[in-house]
Amino acid sequence: MIASILFLSSCTESVTTATKLLQQLQEQGLMNEVKRDFDAKQVTRGHEIFIKNCAVCHGQNGEGTADWRKPLANGRYPPPPLDSTAHAWHHSTEELKRFILKGGPPGEGRMPEWQDKLSEQEIDDILVWIKSLWSDEIYEAWYRQIEHR
Numbered sequence: 001m002i003a004s005i006l007f008l009s010s011c012t013e014s015v016t017t018a019t020k021l022l023q024q025l026q027e028q029g030l031m032n033e034v035k036r037d038f039d040a041k042q043v044t045r046g047h048e049i050f051i052k053n054c055a056v057c058h059g060q061n062g063e064g065t066a067d068w069r070k071p072l073a074n075g076r077y078p079p080p081p082l083d084s085t086a087h088a089w090h091h092s093t094e095e096l097k098r099f100i101l102k103g104g105p106p107g108e109g110r111m112p113e114w115q116d117k118l119s120e121q122e123i124d125d126i127l128v129w130i131k132s133l134w135s136d137e138i139y140e141a142w143y144r145q146i147e148h149r
């Protein structure tokens with residue numbers, strides 16, 4: 001519960017820092033230095049596991065719900081996109097993994113927990129696939145400011 005609250009409340013703050021960081025990197029001519037070197041087989045595997053388990057809510061390609069910014073009648077938010085357009089990239093690999101393992105606040109019908117359904121390896125595969133969806137720019141900002149902050 002506490003982990004989920006921390007996870008969600010850290011979003012707004014990291015939006016500002018990430019946007020600022022993109023600007024700084026561009027000004028200093030430091031963009032396009034971080035290269036993604038993902039194992040193509042792991043990316044494919046991650047997508048397959050995602051389609052079986054997650055696509056029902058997050059879409060086949062992690063595009064989420066069109067109106068994901070609009071709260072539902074019960075005050076909850078629909079499943080967000082996991083690509084560059086939303087805020088999955090505002091979290092480190094460790095935070096994302098913990099959130100997927102434990103899910104949203106228990107009993108509130110939000111993001112389900114996966115710790116008894118998927119292995120850590122399967123979640124790692126999904127996370128590599130999710131990162132492969134991000135644009136080069138977003139990946140660079142994430143790598144410098146979020147993952148290695």
Ligand code: HEC
Pocket residue numbers: 008050053054055056057058077078079080081082086087088089091096099100104105110111112114118126
């Ligand atoms: C029953 C629908 C449902 C399924 C199935 C589901 N999710 Fe989610 N997911 C959600 C909802 C709803 C949220 C938003 C939670 C919130 O705001 O509290 C979410 C949030 C997330 C986030 C956080 C995104 C962010 O921007 O911070 C990640 C990452 C995520 N899901 C990954 C997954 C993965 C990986 C799977 C499959 C293993 C999965 N989800 C399956 C409904 C679902």
